[in-house]
Amino acid sequence: DAKTTQPPSMDCAEGRAANLPCNHSTISGNEYVYWYRQIHSQGPQYIIHGLKNNETNEMASLIITEDRKSSTLILPHATLRDTAVYYCIVRVASGYQKVTFGIGTKLQVIP
Amino acid sequence: KAGVTQTPRYLIKTRGQQVTLSCSPISGHRSVSWYQQTPGQGLQFLFEYFSETQRNKGNFPGRFSGRQFSNSRSEMNVSTLELGDSALYLCASSARDRQTDTQYFGPGTRLTVL
Numbered sequence: 001d002a003k004t005t006q007p008p009s010m011d012c013a014e015g016r017a018a019n020l021p022c023n024h025s026t027i028s029g030n031e032y033v034y035w036y037r038q039i040h041s042q043g044p045q046y047i048i049h050g051l052k053n054n055e056t057n058e059m060a061s062l063i064i065t066e067d068r069k070s071s072t073l074i075l076p077h078a079t080l081r082d083t084a085v086y087y088c089i090v091r092v093a094s095g096y097q098k099v100t101f102g103i104g105t106k107l108q109v110i111p
Numbered sequence: 112k113a114g115v116t117q118t119p120r121y122l123i124k125t126r127g128q129q130v131t132l133s134c135s136p137i138s139g140h141r142s143v144s145w146y147q148q149t150p151g152q153g154l155q156f157l158f159e160y161f162s163e164t165q166r167n168k169g170n171f172p173g174r175f176s177g178r179q180f181s182n183s184r185s186e187m188n189v190s191t192l193e194l195g196d197s198a199l200y201l202c203a204s205s206a207r208d209r210q211t212d213t214q215y216f217g218p219g220t221r222l223t224v225l
Contacts, residue, residue, distance in 0.1 A: 034213070036216075041148075041199055041219070041221075042218055042219070043115070043201055043203075043216035043217050043218045043219050044154070044201070044203075044216045045216070046213055046214070046215055046216075049213060087153075087154075091212075096159055096161075096166040096167040097167065098156045098167055098168075098169055099156055100153065100154070100155065100156060101146075101153045101154035102153050103151070103152075103153045104153065
């Protein structure tokens with residue numbers, strides 16, 4: 001079973017920030033939060049990951065709560081090309097772990 | 112660097128047949144993981160190979176097997192195909208040489224079993 005829960009779908013107006021939440025209340029101290037997205041049955045695309053500090057890259061920002069039980073992926077200016085299924089997973093940095101992606105959040109960016 | 116490549120991209124088989132899918136990881140990556148994706152099920156972990164050894168396995172029957180070669184390329188095999196094996200099969204590679212180990216996915220192989 002997935003160790004994360006996400007809303008099944010969200011809408012966002014083009015040009016506005018998209019904020020995608022993820023709950024991971026059973027996360028372990030050595031598990032990172034990773035975000036991927038999948039556009040129309042292509043292979044998932046890596047977006048960002050973090051342990052406990054907020055992270056930002058050219059694609060998105062990741063905000064992790066202080067207790068690490070939830071996080072939010074922020075796409076600052078959503079475009080139509082950001083329409084995709086977004087997956088939040090938790091994964092250890094080392095060692096071999098079975099990872100389940102769950103069903104993710106279907107983000108629809110609306111013109 | 113070139114990304115993860117998977118061949119073939121599309122495949123049609125009939126029940127009872129077997130199939131072999133191939134994955135070439137990003138250059139320098141030594142770990143290859145395989146996933147199955149079916150509608151409504153999300154991505155289900157099949158197995159992971161590192162240095163030619165299977166390191167972890169998901170909850171799939173023994174009809175699903177894999178291997179990894181010395182150049183890190185990997186193949187997965189499904190024997191005695193069933194209709195329910197129709198899915199997108201994805202492979203992901205990672206370097207496994209630093210503290211955080213990001214997986215990068217290939218485009219997938221779409222398998223249809225008739």
